[in-house]
Amino acid sequence: MKTTLPLALGIFCVAGVALAADRVAPAGKPAADAAAAPKLPARSTIDWEKMTVAQRKKYMKATVLPEMKKLYVGFDKKYKNMTCMTCHGSKAVENKYQMPNPELPKLPGATDRQGFMALAQKKPDAVKFMGTQVKPAIVALLNLQEWSPATPKGFACYGCHTTAEGAPAAAPAAPKAAGGGW
Secondary structure (H helix, E strand, C coil), X not given: CCCHHHHHHHHHHHHHHHHHHHCXXXXXXXXXXXXXXXXXXXXXXXXXXHCCHXXXXXXXXXXXXXXXXXXXXXXXXXXXXXXXHXXXXXXXXXXXXXXXXXXCCCECCCCCHHHHHHHHHHXXXXXXXXXXXXXXXXXXXXXXXXXXXXXXXXXXXXXXXXECCCCCCCCCCCCHHHHCCC
């Protein structure tokens, strides 16, 4: 049972990204050019767990925010005013920048295959963006392992998002290093 939940989530996330990637552009709207996608950041060498609060804050402001802002603005210009609060929420300071953030869009539960399929159908561009750009960028910037059946403690969707029920997912969640706040 312990390996079934993470395995199911991985399959659902991959299926959702695959569905979004295979989607045909609507008539009159050109398909997104893969070459136009912003370049993902290089893998960092930081050790988040060993960083002090001051070091984390400085790194997030100087490196993570600018890199993520480039990705998000490339996806949608509405993110041109992106700040720490965009991801960490309106009470980021009081909550010491803890993640996951319940103010972000809710995701289906880890074993809700139909929910993930519906999300991929309803918001294919967002699912593709999150799976192919946001998640890999965070993994690289924070020098984390990405979730897979072989790395069940790796970073995944629930490192930032809560479930539709409002609680962090049972599995897999963000590793302590990524979700511990500052």
